[in-house]
Amino acid sequence: MPVWMGGIFLKDEGGYEIVLKSLAHYKKRLQTIHASPELKEAAAMFAPVLQGQAQKRIPMIDEAKQRIDEMLKDSISPQSLEQDLEILEKALECRKADIEKAQDTGKEYFMELLVDLQEAAKDLEPLTNALVKIKQYSD
Numbered sequence: 219m220p221v222w223m224g225g226i227f228l229k230d231e232g233g234y235e236i237v238l239k240s241l242a243h244y245k246k247r248l249q250t251i252h253a254s255p256e257l258k259e260a261a262a263m264f265a266p267v268l269q270g271q272a273q274k275r276i277p278m279i280d281e282a283k284q285r286i287d288e289m290l291k292d293s294i295s296p297q298s299l300e301q302d303l304e305i306l307e308k309a310l311e312c313r314k315a316d317i318e319k320a321q322d323t324g325k326e327y328f329m330e331l332l333v334d335l336q337e338a339a340k341d342l343e344p345l346t347n348a349l350v351k352i353k354q355y356s357d
């Protein structure tokens with residue numbers, strides 16, 4: 219049976235730090251999606267659908283953060299976080315993409331979302347590493 223290496227990364231390799239930072243960013247992004255340049259460029263009929271989907275994801279983020287806290291307290295095993303794999307990936311991908319968009323476009327929305335672009339840019343390598351690690355499985 220394959221073992222999810224992401225659990226080991228989160229607990230034993232300190233991966234929870236970048237994941238928690240990404241979850242917080244993802245939640246903030248979803249809460250401010252109405253101001254997103256992508257949403258403003260989307261057809262008006264898609265905006266309510268995207269906003270509705272964003273609101274459905276916020277509780278999933280909160281639940282994932284809670285399970286990570288429980289894992290850090292040894293209340294649950296790191297492997298049990300595998301159920302949150304999709305939301306963890308989305309959060310990491312979102313933070314990475316938003317940092318890159320801020321660097322490439324300089325749009326105010328992304329700059330405000332990240333607060334300190336220079337500090338956020340330091341997360342690009344850990345974000346890439348985290349995406350690889352949480353997708354890994356071993357036999």
